[in-house]
Amino acid sequence: xxxxxxxxxxxxxxxxxxxxxxxxxxxxxxxxxxxxxxxxxxxxxxxxxxxxxxxxxxxxxxxxxxxxxxxxxxxxxxxxxxxxxxxxxxxxxxxxxxxxxxxxxxxxxxxxxxxxxxxxxxxxxxxxxxxxxxxxxxxxxxxxxxxxxxxxxxxxxxxxxxxxxxxxxxxxxxxxxxxxxxxxxxxxxxxxxxxxxxxxxxxxxxxxxxxxxxxxxxxxxxxxxxxxxxxxxxxxxxxxxxxxxxxxxxxxxxxxxxxxxxxxxxxxxxxxxxxxxxxxxxxxxxxxxxxxxxxxxxxxxxxxxxxxxxxxxxxxxxxxxxxxxxxxxxxxxxxx
Amino acid sequence: xxxxxxxxxxxxxxxxxxxxxxxxxxxxxxxxxxxxxxxxxxxxxxxxxxxxxxxxxxxxxxxxxxxxxxxxxxxxxxxxxxxxxxxxxxxxxxxxxxxxxxxxxxxxxxxxxxxxxxxxxxxxxxxxxxxxxxxxxxxxxxxxxxxxxxxxxxxxxxxxxxxxxxxxxxxxxxxxxxxxxxxxxxxxxxxxxxxxxxxxxxxxxxxxxxxxxxxxxxxxxxxxxxxxxxxxxxxxxxxxxxxxxxxxxxxxxxxxxxxxxxxxxxxxxxxxxxxxxxxxxxxxxxxxxxxxxxxxxxxxxxxxxxxxxxxxxxxxxxxxxxxxxxxxxxxxxxxxxxxxxxxxxxxxxxxxxxxxxxxxxxxxxxxxxxxxxxxxxxxxxxxxxxxxxxxxxxxxxxxxxx
Numbered sequence: 001x002x003x004x005x006x007x008x009x010x011x012x013x014x015x016x017x018x019x020x021x022x023x024x025x026x027x028x029x030x031x032x033x034x035x036x037x038x039x040x041x042x043x044x045x046x047x048x049x050x051x052x053x054x055x056x057x058x059x060x061x062x063x064x065x066x067x068x069x070x071x072x073x074x075x076x077x078x079x080x081x082x083x084x085x086x087x088x089x090x091x092x093x094x095x096x097x098x099x100x101x102x103x104x105x106x107x108x109x110x111x112x113x114x115x116x117x118x119x120x121x122x123x124x125x126x127x128x129x130x131x132x133x134x135x136x137x138x139x140x141x142x143x144x145x146x147x148x149x150x151x152x153x154x155x156x157x158x159x160x161x162x163x164x165x166x167x168x169x170x171x172x173x174x175x176x177x178x179x180x181x182x183x184x185x186x187x188x189x190x191x192x193x194x195x196x197x198x199x200x201x202x203x204x205x206x207x208x209x210x211x212x213x214x215x216x217x218x219x220x221x222x223x224x225x226x227x228x229x230x231x232x233x234x235x236x237x238x239x240x241x242x243x244x245x246x247x248x249x250x251x252x253x254x255x256x257x258x259x260x261x262x263x264x265x266x267x268x269x270x271x272x273x274x275x276x277x278x279x280x281x282x283x284x285x286x287x288x289x290x291x292x293x294x295x296x297x298x299x300x301x302x303x304x305x306x307x308x309x310x311x312x313x314x315x316x317x318x319x320x321x322x323x324x325x326x327x328x329x330x331x332x333x334x335x336x
Numbered sequence: 337x338x339x340x341x342x343x344x345x346x347x348x349x350x351x352x353x354x355x356x357x358x359x360x361x362x363x364x365x366x367x368x369x370x371x372x373x374x375x376x377x378x379x380x381x382x383x384x385x386x387x388x389x390x391x392x393x394x395x396x397x398x399x400x401x402x403x404x405x406x407x408x409x410x411x412x413x414x415x416x417x418x419x420x421x422x423x424x425x426x427x428x429x430x431x432x433x434x435x436x437x438x439x440x441x442x443x444x445x446x447x448x449x450x451x452x453x454x455x456x457x458x459x460x461x462x463x464x465x466x467x468x469x470x471x472x473x474x475x476x477x478x479x480x481x482x483x484x485x486x487x488x489x490x491x492x493x494x495x496x497x498x499x500x501x502x503x504x505x506x507x508x509x510x511x512x513x514x515x516x517x518x519x520x521x522x523x524x525x526x527x528x529x530x531x532x533x534x535x536x537x538x539x540x541x542x543x544x545x546x547x548x549x550x551x552x553x554x555x556x557x558x559x560x561x562x563x564x565x566x567x568x569x570x571x572x573x574x575x576x577x578x579x580x581x582x583x584x585x586x587x588x589x590x591x592x593x594x595x596x597x598x599x600x601x602x603x604x605x606x607x608x609x610x611x612x613x614x615x616x617x618x619x620x621x622x623x624x625x626x627x628x629x630x631x632x633x634x635x636x637x638x639x640x641x642x643x644x645x646x647x648x649x650x651x652x653x654x655x656x657x658x659x660x661x662x663x664x665x666x667x668x669x670x671x672x673x674x675x676x677x678x679x680x681x682x683x684x685x686x687x688x689x690x691x692x693x694x695x696x697x698x699x700x701x702x703x704x705x706x707x708x709x710x711x712x713x714x715x716x717x718x719x720x721x722x723x724x725x726x727x728x729x730x731x732x733x734x735x736x737x738x
Contacts, residue, residue: 061545061549064549065549066545066548066549083551083552084337086549086550086551089549091546091549091550093542093545093546093549095542095545096542097541097542097543097544097545097546098541098543099351099355099541099543100541101355101359102355110347110351111546111550113347114344114347114546114547114550114551115550116340116343
C-alpha cells in the first residue's frame with residue numbers, strides 16, 4: 001500500500017464494492033495516475049471513461065492488485081489486499097491473452113482454476129457456457145485455430161466462469177463488431193441484474209451513457225468527475241431551441257443576452273441558448289405573455305459527450321474521439 | 337491464506353508441467369543427452385582410428401647385417417611379454433663394416449618414427465626427444481636380448497588381484513564427483529533456460545496480466561519453478577531408466593562410476609536435493625530477469641551476466657574439487673550458488689552426513705530469499721504499464737503520461 005495512504009477514519013460503507021482514495025502511480029518518474037478517487041457501489045455498472053493514455057488501465061491494475069500504488073488507499077470487496085478476494089473478481093484485460101496451444105474449453109477451465117474452481121467442475125462449466133454462447137463447436141479447438149473474435153469471447157467466458165461478484169473489464173468493446181457489442185451490453189446488464197458489480201473502462205462515450213449508473217471521467221491521470229451519469233450531464237444547463245413567428249418583442253428580455261438567432265426568409269426566427277437558471281416556467285410565461293408566437297420549442301438535456309468536454313476539456317475529448325475512430329478501423333481490420 | 341497460495345502454485349505448476357511434457361520440444365529435451373553421446377561415440381571412434389594409424393610406428397634398423405637381424409628377432413621374441421604398443425622394426429639397410437649411415441637424412445625421407453644404427457654393443461637411436469624418451473629403454477632391452485646367445489626363460493608371475501586400493505578408490509570418487517557436478521550444472525542451466533523462455537512466451541501471449549490478477553505473484557513464480565523441476569524429474573527418470581537398461585543389457589563400454597563415499601542411495605537423494613536447490617536459485621534469478629524483459633533478445637542480453645556467473649560458479653566448484661581442505665573448497669561450499677555443486681562433490685568424497693544437513697538448511701534459506709526477492713522484483717517489473725504502442729501515441733496527442 002502507498003506511503004501516503006489517506007485511510008478513511010471510519011469503516012467504509014458496506015455498499016461499496018470498490019473504494020479508492022488518492023491513488024498515485026509513477027513509472028520511471030512520470031506520473032501515470034495522480035490522486036484518483038473512485039467509489040463503485042455494489043451492483044452498479046460503473047464506467048471509467050477517458051482517452052487513451054489517461055491512466056485507465058493503470059488505475060484498474062491498481063484496483064485489482066496487479067500493481068501497487070505509490071500512494072493512496074484502495075479497498076476492494078471489503079479488503080485492502082485485492083489478491084485476497086481474487087476468487088470473487090473476474091478480469092478481462094485490454095490486451096487479451098490465452099495459451100495458443102490450449103483447447104478452448106481447457107483454457108476456460110484453467111482460468112476458472114486460477115479463481116478456485118476445481119478443474120473438473122471448470123471443464124463442465126466451460127462446455128456448458130461455450131454452448132450457451134454458441135461456441136460449442138469450438139470447444140475442442142486450439143485457441144490458435146480460433147478467429148480473433150471467437151478467442152475474445154472465449155476469454156470473456158473465462159472471465160465470468162467462476163460467477164464473480166465484481167467484474168472488471170478493460171476496454172471490453174474493443175475489436176468487437178456491432179452485433180457482438182450489443183451482445184456484450186446485454187451480458188453486462190445481465191451481470192448487474194444478478195447482483196454483480198461491473199466496472200469497465202471505455203473510450204466510447206455512447207457505451208458509458210447507455211449502460212452506466214455512474215462514471216469516472218479520467219484525463220491526464222486525474223479524475224475531474226466521478227459520480228452518477230445524470231449528475232455529470234447536469235453539470236451543463238439544458239440547451240433550448242426556440243422557433244418564434246416574430247423576431248422582436250417584449251419577450252426578448254426573457255432570453256439570455258448571448259442567445260444566437262437565425263432569421264428565416266419567412267420572417268420566423270430560430271433561437272439557440274442555454275436554459276436560464278430560473279428554469280423553464282418563467283421563460284415560457286414571458287414568451288406567451290409577450291406574444292412571441294411560439295412555433296416550436298425543444299429543451300435538450302446535455303449529453304455525456306458535452307459533459308465530458310466541459311469536465312475534461314476539449315483536448316481530452318478530441319483524443320477520445322480519435323481513439324474511437326482508430327479502434328473502429330482496427331476492429332474492421334481485425335474482422336477482415 | 338497459505339492453503340490458497342499452495343493451491344495457486346499447484347494450478348500454475350500443473351498447467352506448465354502438462355504444457356511442457358506434452359509438447360514436441362520435450363521430446364528433444366529427452367533426446368538431448370543422446371546428442372553428446374552420439375557425437376562422442378563417433379568422435380571417439382574416428383579419433384581412435386586416427387590414433388591407431390598414428391600409433392603404428394615403425395623403427396628402421398640400419399646395422400651390420402647380423403646385428404640387425406638379431407635385433408629384430410629379439411624384438412619379435414619379447415613383444416608378446418611387453419605391455420603397450422611395441423613398434424614394428426624393419427631392416428632398412430645392412431651395413432658393411434665401417435660403412436656410415438645417415439639416420440637423420442633417412443628420417444626426413446621415409447615414414448619412420450626412429451632409426452637404430454650402431455651395433456648391438458653400442459646402439460644409436462635417432463628420433464625426436466619424445467620418441468627417444470619412450471623407446472630408449474626398450475631398444476636397450478632388445479639389444480641386450482639380441483647379444484645373449486642363450487634363450488631367456490620368462491617365469492610365470494602369479495596374479496594376486498585386489499578389488500581396489502585407497503588411491504584407486506579416491507580417484508574413482510573424484511571422477512564420480514566431477515560427473516555429478518557436470519550433470520547438475522547441465523541440467524540446471526537447461527531447466528533455468530526453459531523456465532525463462534516459458535515466461536517470455538507468456539508475456540508475449542499477454543496472459544501474464546490475467547495470472548497476475550488472479551493469484552499472488554510469488555505463487556505464480558513458485559508454480560513455474562516447481563513445474564520445471566517436475567519436468568526435470570521426468571527427464572532424469574527417463575534417462576536413468578535408459579542408462580539402467582543399457583547397463584543391464586550388458587553394454588560394457590558404458591562407464592560405471594565408482595561408488596561415492598556416502599553410498600549410491602544417499603548420493604542420489606542428495607543429488608536430487610542439491611539439483612533442486614541449484615535449480616531453484618538459478619531459476620528464480622532467471623525468472624526475475626524474465627520479468628524485466630519483453631522480448632527474447634532482451635532476455636538474452638539480460639541473462640548473459642547470470643549465465644556467465646553460473647559458469648564461474650561451476651568452475652569454482654570444479655577447481656575446489658582438486659584442492660580439498662583449502663579456503664577455496666570452503667568458499668565454494670559456503671557461497672550459496674556454488675554450494676550445491678561443491679557439496680555434491682563432497683558427498684562423493686566424504687562419508688559424513690551432517691555437513692549436508694547444514695548445507696541444505698543454508699541453501700534452503702537462500703532459496704527462500706532468492707524466490708521472495710525474485711518474486712518481488714518480478715512483481716515490480718512484469719506489469720509496469722499499459723500497452724507501449726498506445727502510451728506512445730497518447731503521449732504524443734495529449735501530452736499526458738499513460
